[in-house]
Amino acid sequence: MMMILITTSRNPSQRTRHFINELIKCIPGSAKLNRGKTPLRLLLGRSVDDTVIQVVERSGNPAAINVYRRGKLEIGMELRGVKLLQDMHVVRHRPASSLVMVGTAWVADALSQALGVQLYPSVDPGELRGVSDAIAVMMRTEYGWRLEFLDGLDLGPCGPAISISGVEAVTL
Numbered sequence: 001m002m003m004i005l006i007t008t009s010r011n012p013s014q015r016t017r018h019f020i021n022e023l024i025k026c027i028p029g030s031a032k033l034n035r036g037k038t039p040l041r042l043l044l045g046r047s048v049d050d051t052v053i054q055v056v057e058r059s060g061n062p063a064a065i066n067v068y069r070r071g072k073l074e075i076g077m078e079l080r081g082v083k084l085l086q087d088m089h090v091v092r093h094r095p096a097s098s099l100v101m102v103g104t105a106w107v108a109d110a111l112s113q114a115l116g117v118q119l120y121p122s123v124d125p126g127e128l129r130g131v132s133d134a135i136a137v138m139m140r141t142e143y144g145w146r147l148e149f150l151d152g153l154d155l156g157p158c159g160p161a162i163s164i165s166g167v168e169a170v171t172l
Helices: 014-026 040-046 106-115
Strands: 004-007 030-032 051-058 059-069 072-083 099-101 118-120 134-141 144-151 157-169
Touching: 004 014, 004 040, 014 030, 014 051, 014 059, 014 157, 040 099, 051 157, 059 106, 072 106, 099 106, 106 118, 106 157, 134 157
Parallel strands: 004 030, 004 051, 099 118, 099 134
Antiparallel strands: 051 059, 059 072, 072 157, 134 144, 144 157
8 A cells, every 4th residue: 555645844833733634534544744854855755656745834824735646746736725623613533544535527536546545536425425434525616626525424524624726737
C-alpha cells in the first residue's frame, strides 16, 4: 500500500493542525509529517514512491493543497474555505480504514488516482452506504468545487468540508 504523507509549512497554526488531523482520520494510509525546516524538495526526493500532500496556509488558515506523486506536483487546489468537524459540532470517533470517492469531473478522477482510492463516477453517496468507512464526495458548485468527507454508514460528516476556488492539474 502506498503511503500518503501530509505536511504543512514550518510553523502551522492550530487550525491548520486540526485540519491535517481530520484529513488523516479520513484518508487511510496517511500520516502527518512534521518537516520543520526540511525543504519540501528534499522531502519529495526521499518519498518518490509516496504521495505527499502539502497544506499551504495564509493568515493562519489552510489556503491551498498541493498533491505530489512520484516527486512531482500533480494537482494544485486553491481553497476558498475549510469547515472543520469542530465547526460543524461533530465528534469523529474512529479513523477510516477504507475510503472511496464519488464525483463525475476530472478533478475527482485526478484526486482519486492520487489517493489510490476507487472512484464511483456517477453514484449517489447513499448507494455506497456500508461499502467503505468513509466517502469523499467531490462536487461542482457555483464558486468552484466542494470536497466533503462522509461517514460510510450514517453519511454524516466524518472530516472537513473543503471549498475549492480553483484546481490545476499539473502533470496528468
